Amino acid sequence: MPINIASLAITPQMLSLIAEIDEFKGAWRALGTLAPDRLSALRRVATIESIGSSTRIEGSKLSDSDVERLLSNIEIQNFATRDEQEVAGYAEVMETIFASFDEIAPTENHIKQLHRDLLAHSSKDARHRGSYKTNTNHVSAFDAEGKEIGVVFETATPFDTPRLMVELVEWVNKTLDQKQLHPLLVTAIFIVVFLEIHPFQDGNGRLSRVLTTLLLLRSGYVYVPYSSLESVIEASKEGYYLGLRRTQGTIRSDAPVWEPWIIYFLQSLRQQKSRLEAKIKRERLMTQRLPELSVQILELAKAHGRITNSQVVEVTGANRNTVKKHLQMLVSDNHLVQHGSGKATYYSRV
Structure with a gap:
């Protein structure tokens, strides 16, 4: 029996997935x-x-x-x-x-x-x-x-x-x-x-x-x-x-x-x-000559939605003051958004 696709129902979920994949193909x-x-x-x-x-x-x-x-x-x-x-x-x-x-x-x-x-x-x-x-x-x-x-x-x-x-x-x-x-x-x-x-x-x-x-x-x-x-x-x-x-x-x-x-x-x-x-x-990001620590921070922000100075220090092992400087630089360059102040400060991707 030849391939039978008469029963194939193209659902909204299929169309959405195809559209997303094809958008990337075009880009x-x-x-x-x-x-x-x-x-x-x-x-x-x-x-x-x-x-x-x-x-x-x-x-x-x-x-x-x-x-x-x-x-x-x-x-x-x-x-x-x-x-x-x-x-x-x-x-x-x-x-x-x-x-x-x-x-x-x-x-x-x-x-x-x-x-x-x-x-x-x-x-x-x-x-x-x-x-x-x-x-x-x-x-x-x-x-x-x-x-x-x-x-x-x-x-x-x-x-x-x-x-x-x-x-x-x-x-x-x-x-x-x-x-x-x-x-x-x-x-x-x-x-x-x-x-x-x-x-x-x-x-x-x-x-x-x-x-x-x-x-x-x-x-x-x-x-x-x-x-x-x-x-x-x-x-x-x-x-x-x-x-x-x-x-x-x-x-x-x-x-x-x-x-x-x-x-x-x-x-x-x-x-x-x-x-x-x-x-x-x-x-x-690497071609923009961002330091490796800054790239790591951006990836952490993407993975977790929000990050704090302490979280970055814990994951990367970098010095707390060094992390703070990188976070400030990423905020000033519009890579991150700062929320709150003092101990309640956290950061998210733009």
Whole structure:
């Protein structure tokens, strides 16, 4: 059965989230006018976060600092563990996407090539990389010892997978080409159906996040390399799996329930862009040559809504008189507003 979106009700919450994300998309050209070296640094940090988070979601134990060390020596091409092999493959595929997204349409051939490259360093996966599954791969739950305790979700059968992937790829390209639906909604639906099919023996979760980045870049969301969506998902894994399950179980019904996954997906995209906004603001403050302590004070004020001299001293460890001078400077430069006087004084962002 082809992708059924007749039951998709576009709610006010969806429209509000899409509008907020698209507003940032439109403003990115102005927001992103940082020096090339700073943009490059932002992208490297985001890439490390994305690789680390996406592989940890699937069970890797490598930290972001482990990932960074591995990427610094990636030309060695000698990866001792499966975790390292997965990180290396993910890094190379991300670079391919960033460099050539305009030339990588979401076709079956390209999806298979990306899967092959994703698992390129994993000898265990050599037999099936780049090919659709030949055995069932239901999503299961495991106990602390790694023993399977039950099937969480039944994916498509190996027999049905080729047909379902043809339908999915035809749907996504037609819908995007004809602009029948907002591209963020198209991307959300594509990803949840892709994961419901689970077309490859292994690597489906990681590949779904690569494909998310690809579709977003091709739809003009060119800021995504500078802020990690994968780290947002890792930080909200319960919501991620809940949204997936609540939608996946209905996809082959007469009235799929798209809303749980779409809301989660759009909220994650909003969090991704909000993190980037905060990073850009920090970079701009630094380029204004504000002292590091002043930047820290502004971030504290943003995080807590209001701050006092004592709170800043406690958090930063700076001298009380030094903090007071920085607070006065930030007030005089219209970065902060002072409220009250004496011991009751507190400060808030303008």
